[in-house]
Amino acid sequence: MQFENSLAFAQQLDASDPLKDYRNRFHHPKLNGLPATYFCGNSLGLEPKTAKEFVNQELDDWAEFAVEGHFHAKTPWFSYQDIFPEQLSKLVGALPKEVTVMNGLTVNLHLLMVSFYQPRGKRYKIICEAKAFPSDQYALESQVKHHGYEPEDAILEIAPRKGEDLIREEDILKAIEETGDELALVMFGGVNYYTGQVFDMKVITEASHNVGAQVGFDLAHGAGNIELKLHEWDVDFACWCSYKYLNSGPGNVSGMFVHERHCNNPELNRFAGWWGNDPDQRFKMQAGFVPAEGARGWQVSNVPVFGMAVHKSALDIHAEVGMEKLREKSLKLTGYLEFLLDDLNSKDVRIITPRDPEKRGCQISIYVDNDAKKLHQALLDAGVITDYREPNVIRLAPVPLYNSFEDVWTFVNILRQHLM
Ligand SMILES: *Cc1c(COP(=O)(O)O)cnc(C)c1O
Numbered sequence: 001m002q003f004e005n006s007l008a009f010a011q012q013l014d015a016s017d018p019l020k021d022y023r024n025r026f027h028h029p030k031l032n033g034l035p036a037t038y039f040c041g042n043s044l045g046l047e048p049k050t051a052k053e054f055v056n057q058e059l060d061d062w063a064e065f066a067v068e069g070h071f072h073a074k075t076p077w078f079s080y081q082d083i084f085p086e087q088l089s090k091l092v093g094a095l096p097k098e099v100t101v102m103n104g105l106t107v108n109l110h111l112l113m114v115s116f117y118q119p120r121g122k123r124y125k126i127i128c129e130a131k132a133f134p135s136d137q138y139a140l141e142s143q144v145k146h147h148g149y150e151p152e153d154a155i156l157e158i159a160p161r162k163g164e165d166l167i168r169e170e171d172i173l174k175a176i177e178e179t180g181d182e183l184a185l186v187m188f189g190g191v192n193y194y195t196g197q198v199f200d201m202k203v204i205t206e207a208s209h210n211v212g213a214q215v216g217f218d219l220a221h222g223a224g225n226i227e228l229k230l231h232e233w234d235v236d237f238a239c240w241c242s243y244k245y246l247n248s249g250p251g252n253v254s255g256m257f258v259h260e261r262h263c264n265n266p267e268l269n270r271f272a273g274w275w276g277n278d279p280d281q282r283f284k285m286q287a288g289f290v291p292a293e294g295a296r297g298w299q300v301s302n303v304p305v306f307g308m309a310v311h312k313s314a315l316d317i318h319a320e321v322g323m324e325k326l327r328e329k330s331l332k333l334t335g336y337l338e339f340l341l342d343d344l345n346s347k348d349v350r351i352i353t354p355r356d357p358e359k360r361g362c363q364i365s366i367y368v369d370n371d372a373k374k375l376h377q378a379l380l381d382a383g384v385i386t387d388y389r390e391p392n393v394i395r396l397a398p399v400p401l402y403n404s405f406e407d408v409w410t411f412v413n414i415l416r417q418h419l420m
Pocket of ligand 1: 104105106107133135136189193218220221241251
């Protein structure tokens with residue numbers, strides 16, 4: 001498609017956008033009392049207008065039924081987690097029984113590593129991306145120490161080559177092959193939070209399995225952003241948060257995936273709790289854990305219903321749109337941002353996100369040669385919410401569900417004024 005750098009052209013793209021009405025299904029933030037342009041959906045997605053009524057339903061049911069709500073609420077709390085797999089499995093390309101919702105993301109990462117990082121003999125190493133999200137780094141380090149190894153020895157970080165911004169896939173595959181039978185686990189962010197680089201999860205999984213290692217992906221920046229086929233790619237496990245591209249509110253519950261191959265394996269270690277017990281046994285209060293079928297067997301505690309209710313309000317919207325249409329608009333919207341940034345022709349701004357649309361989601365990260373922090377503040381003052389990361393990067397996420405082509409044009413127009 002031939003893009004043009006004009007407000008009229010952006011508005012024309014909006015007029016013919018089949019998803020344009022979804023913008024109004026969300027609350028948009030204000031800055032200094034004026035509507036803001038929001039490019040931070042990769043950090044915290046916007047609030048669905050229906051969220052409040054979903055939470056109110058649970059508050060009303062609690063008032064009316066108290067403990068009986070476990071069975072008599074409109075959506076009984078006893079089985080509340082079971083309303084998610086059908087919609088969520090489509091979003092991540094899984095079978096319904098392979099996914100569940102519980103806890104926070106880092107907690108789930110730990111729980112999954114209890115099952116999938118089981119070092120033995122010389123097979124104890126982990127390969128991950130350099131500059132992974134800090135929480136993931138801490139999780140990996142502490143897991144390694146928990147098993148009695150030194151992180152410097154056990155964790156192999158794959159970094160971009162000197163002078164480059166992105167990690168080369170050939171370097172990942174080479175490291176996997178070379179580590180061979182010392183490799184226990186490959187744990188990557190499916191989409192890197194900093195650069196927005198999408199990794200080839202299918203190929204990484206294949207290579208890891210070839211040397212006998214397990215593979216997991218943190219999809220905090222993948223779920224709701226790119227098309228995923230976790231089951232088909234044969235990934236062992238994955239987890240993601242619900243508050244970025246899945247619009248479910250600050251700190252809300254996390255989704256997780258365990259491949260069918262593992263999900264009924266009683267031999268796998270797990271940190272169990274009563275909510276993962278076979279539902280027919282759960283209230284018998286007997287000793288002896290009998291895991292429920294599928295990923296649900298990893299549940300630990302009973303369901304935080306208020307957060308789950310918000311998650312449901314958001315998933316209903318995502319299910320209505322579907323990843324295919326979302327991705328279709330995303331490619332165009334992010335392509336337009338890229339075009340306008342290039343059209344700035346500024347030596348102060350450099351895109352570090354992959355140029356190949358297949359290698360990125362909606363996010364574009366720019367390296368700012370001057371004071372990026374100051375620029376980020378200036379943008380805020382001008383009504384645009386972006387995300388600044390030390391030392392020199394501003395992350396921009398035009399989210400296809402609620403951002404418009406006009407948002408993108410307006411932002412770059414403001415950016416232009418602040419670069420001059
Ligand atoms: C956002 C994000 C997190 C946040 O973890 P929480 O446990 O939800 O606080 C972790 N990892 C990655 C890759 C993220 O992008």
